[in-house]
Amino acid sequence: MKRHAVLQPFSRDHNVGLVIARRLSERPDEHAIRELVTIWDDEMRDHFEEEERLLIPLSESDHAARMIDEHRIIEGMIAKAQSEGLSLDEIRTLGKLLGNHIRWEERVLFPALESNCSLESIADATDSLEKRRADSRHSPRRAELVQKNSL
Ligand SMILES: [Fe+2]
Numbered sequence: 001m002k003r004h005a006v007l008q009p010f011s012r013d014h015n016v017g018l019v020i021a022r023r024l025s026e027r028p029d030e031h032a033i034r035e036l037v038t039i040w041d042d043e044m045r046d047h048f049e050e051e052e053r054l055l056i057p058l059s060e061s062d063h064a065a066r067m068i069d070e071h072r073i074i075e076g077m078i079a080k081a082q083s084e085g086l087s088l089d090e091i092r093t094l095g096k097l098l099g100n101h102i103r104w105e106e107r108v109l110f111p112a113l114e115s116n117c118s119l120e121s122i123a124d125a126t127d128s129l130e131k132r133r134a135d136s137r138h139s140p141r142r143a144e145l146v147q148k149n150s151l
């Protein structure tokens with residue numbers, strides 16, 4: 001099923017997240033973790049904040065709790081990567097956690113939001129998120145994808 005238009009900006013962010021998650025879990029090294037930290041600073045922190053600000057008020061309580069728990073764990077590991085660094089095993093674990101988190105949002109959280117809620121109330125906010133990503137260096141084809149989906 002096609003993702004609801006209001007959630008598509010989050011799903012486009014997820015494309016970037018899934019690529020780096022796979023890289024971290026399959027080829028864990030310093031280069032991969034540096035790339036993740038760059039993506040975090042450029043857009044993933046904003047993604048987490050916007051999911052919490054916009055989607056938690058619309059979510060069932062167990063979904064909201066899971067999102068927050070997983071965000072805090074992933075954020076904590078990224079903070080450790082930036083301070084003392086991560087072992088190769090920790091980098092691999094972080095990749096798996098991030099990939100599983102994104103897949104859960106796509107397969108469970110977003111379908112639940114689409115069937116239970118009026119998402120139009122956050123349409124302006126996700127639209128402005130999409131505008132902030134317009135020149136994302138992590139997703140050069142993003143504008144093209146937006147245009148294709150709006151046809
Ligand atoms: Fe999330």
Ligand SMILES: [Fe+2]
Pocket residue numbers: 010014047051102105
């Ligand atoms: Fe997400």
